[in-house]
Amino acid sequence: MRNLPAILAAALALACQSASVAAADAADKARSARGFGSAEYEWGTIIPERAEAMRLTADPVRGKEAFRGCRGCHRRDGAGVRDGTYPRLTGQHASVIIKQVTEVRSGVRNNPKMDPFASDHAVSVQEVVDIAAYLETLESVRENGKGSEDRSARGRELYVGNKCGKCHGDYGEGNAAEVFPVVAAQHYGYLLREMVYIQGGTRGNSHPDMVKAIEKFTMDDLEAVADYLSRLPDYRTVAELKSKRK
Numbered sequence: 085m086r087n088l089p090a091i092l093a094a095a096l097a098l099a100c101q102s103a104s105v106a107a108a109d110a111a112d113k114a115r116s117a118r119g120f121g122s123a124e125y126e127w128g129t130i131i132p133e134r135a136e137a138m139r140l141t142a143d144p145v146r147g148k149e150a151f152r153g154c155r156g157c158h159r160r161d162g163a164g165v166r167d168g169t170y171p172r173l174t175g176q177h178a179s180v181i182i183k184q185v186t187e188v189r190s191g192v193r194n195n196p197k198m199d200p201f202a203s204d205h206a207v208s209v210q211e212v213v214d215i216a217a218y219l220e221t222l223e224s225v226r227e228n229g230k231g232s233e234d235r236s237a238r239g240r241e242l243y244v245g246n247k248c249g250k251c252h253g254d255y256g257e258g259n260a261a262e263v264f265p266v267v268a269a270q271h272y273g274y275l276l277r278e279m280v281y282i283q284g285g286t287r288g289n290s291h292p293d294m295v296k297a298i299e300k301f302t303m304d305d306l307e308a309v310a311d312y313l314s315r316l317p318d319y320r321t322v323a324e325l326k327s328k329r330k
């Protein structure tokens with residue numbers, strides 16, 4: 085953090101939580117001028133700041149320090165908030181964290197609430213890379229938010245039937261090299277919200293093939309699949325799961 089002290093970030097985040105949720109939600113619903121649906125948007129584009137980030141060497145120890153400015157919302161342990169207001173960042177691929185933060189900074193992905201705290205005035209590109217390496221290895225000890233009832237059977241049917249695993253993996257483990265996010269064990273509320281944004285074209289960054297994959301999903305379908313993903317274990321236990329199946 086260069087300009088914004090962590091204490092200010094934390095205090096602001098708490099004070100503004102309910103008021104800014106509504107404001108941010110309204111702003112989120114607008115399409116990003118540079119994002120999905122605009123003439124210049126192409127999913128595979130590596131924006132200059134991400135290209136720069138990819139050339140840097142990450143230092144997770146410095147990342148832990150730099151993460152101080154993010155803790156007000158994503159919490160001290162990086163596990164976010166159970167209701168999904170703030171996503172869990174622990175265990176997310178570093179490549180995905182870098183993609184998301186740089187795309188928010190460049191205005192491709194909409195995230196007005198986080199903007200001032202993750203801008204290049206607040207954290208340098210080097211710090212973004214360091215934070216990403218730090219978060220990738222962290223485990224969440226707190227339980228994540230799930231749907232109100234277990235819909236995982238229907239959710240699994242939709243996930244498998246629509247080949248979501250082609251990108252996000254059979255265990256929701258994503259793909260670091262292809263920059264596809266981990267979706268296993270994320271908070272239900274966040275998963276649902278992101279799918280609604282992606283379906284409606286308002287997230288800013290979205291893979292066109294994913295938009296097609298969920299095009300026909302009803303709200304009930306989205307809820308079931310969000311519930312299924314929220315109930316999957318941390319993907320890092322996948323090796324353990326596979327060995328049990330044999």
Ligand code: HEC
Binds near residue numbers: 158181194197207
């Ligand atoms: C004021 C609150 C706030 C602060 C501080 C904040 N964030 Fe966020 N962050 C959010 C919100 C809200 C979202 C989810 C946005 C949405 O719903 O699309 C988010 C989403 C993210 C995501 C996307 C996760 C995903 O799965 O796609 C990443 C990565 C992220 N934040 C990293 C950071 C980092 C790194 C910092 C510190 C430099 C930070 N955030 C500080 C509120 C905040």
Ligand code: HEC
Binds near residue numbers: 183246247249275298
């Ligand atoms: C062609 C690859 C692809 C397919 C198929 C796909 N997705 Fe995605 N999905 C992505 C990418 C890429 C993102 C992140 C958007 C970005 O960075 O541009 C994403 C984001 C998400 C998110 C939000 C995750 C986060 O951390 O913000 C959820 C939830 C999700 N996908 C669920 C699904 C489901 C359910 C299906 C099947 C119906 C599906 N996806 C099919 C590529 C895909």
